[in-house]
Amino acid sequence: MLNDPFRRRRVVLALLVGVSLVLLTATFGSSDSGPLRPVRNVVMTVLGPIEEGASAVLKPVRDLFGWFGSTLDAKGDAKRFKKERDELRRQIVDGKAALAENDRLRRLVGLSRRLGLSDYRPVSATVIGRSPTVWFATVQIDHGSDDGVRVNQPVIDGDGVVGIISAVTPGTAVVTLITDRESGVSVRAIGPGDEGTVVAADGTPGMLSMELLSRHSGIRVGDPIVTAGTRSGPLATLFPPNLPVGFVSRIDPDRLQTDGVVEVRPQADLNHLDEVVVLTRSTWRQ
Template identity: 50%
Template sequence: MYDKTVRRRRMVLGLLVVCSLILLTAYFGEGAGSPLHSVQRGFLQVVSPIQDGASRALKPVRDLFGWFGDTFDAKDERDKLRKELEQTRRQAIANAAAAREVDQLRKLVGLDKDLGVDQMSPVSARVITRSPTLWYSTVSINKGTGDGVRVDQPVINGDGLVGTVTSATGNAAIVTLITDHTSGVSAVVNESGVAGVVQPAVGNPNDLLLEFIRRGDRIATGQTVVTAGSRSQRYESLFPPGLPVGRVTKVDDTELNVYQRVHVKPFAQLRRLDVVQVLTDPLGARG
């Protein structure tokens, strides 16, 4: 029974194939006005409206699937663009930081040449942390006693005086900035030699005060303030002479006080320190 069914199906399939070959041969062998071509045109006339209706009915479904496809493609493209943007942003930040560091190193080289800092055994260090206060009164650097860094050594950057080392371990140190309330630097006005002490102004991290300047001493805005160093044989200053500290921005002449209030803006941008130098032998330049 099974074999008869298989043979019957094979015969039907063979007849269909033969008929198809006959019809194809006749179709391609006849002209455009032949009966087979007429049947084809009639079939198309009947089926075309059905196909058009079905196409219109299914268009919302096709559009819906197309919308889903476009949405997924758009999300993938959005994620790709976000990753590219993030990579570009990180690269831009790295480039800006590198450019800032190169600029600070270039200034340090210039300061070395101008002031003979290379004779003071400078140790270059990178700022690794900053104190969490508005004034950034201290910073930490990645060099310590193992590199010759000791407490009370002066610290500079390419613009001038930054502060002093107040604590040191084997591979790190803390630098107290000149804007800290405990700081005090003997200084002179470079153009006139008028001497005083630079101390931080209360409440303004960008303002220093050159204190103990008598009212009779002539101080003008725009003049530069540098470290005085020590001229005494009994006492040596922590700072060598001539290190740039800042520029005079304003002079308050108070009639009720013997001293003037001289405002000084530090040369060093203390909130943007990346690279500094510790002068491990600040008296070396004096021989």
């Protein structure tokens, strides 16, 4: 019967499948192979040492593949860590910016309290634009006439006087800085008490010149300069008194004698303005 190759194949195939199913059924759920345990023991006894030997021999190959796998994993980790690092750096930058803003606002509040500026109805504003010249003579802020901002109102920051409002729209306003050529602020030097006017210094962007009324002044380098708050006369000012403007940075004796001019460095960092306050009510003019 088994001489027919087709029949033989079918019989052998059926036999093998049958044996497989019997084995499956007999050993399913049994961890020790049931009745075939002795067979398994023999196989393990014979093949166990071979398997151990082969495992030892192939260990370098496994290690090599493992090295490649570890390298690939490390590359993936490096990519992930770089992403995390960049994210943390962004957070640090954001945090530093928040700290700086907090510091500026604290200084603003501190100045406002120290000088009693609450009566001037201060309006906080953020600088949103800057004139594109190296002189930085004007800046744009995000508050305008809708917030009570009007032309000629004084503008300060946490360090001192910044400038005056020179133009307004309902939502924005332009601040002309004290370093602008059109600007002039009545001031006095604390100490000798000399009064004068602070204007933009010729040929030195960002610096101020104080034109003294008296040629025989006892003013010295380092003397603080504050707003005079003069209410009448030729030096009548828009600024409340005693707002810090700057300090005397250089005195040329010849120029002091001839022109009565000393160099003043502004107290406020006019090149890096972020938060400013507009004093929207001048109480002394009422």
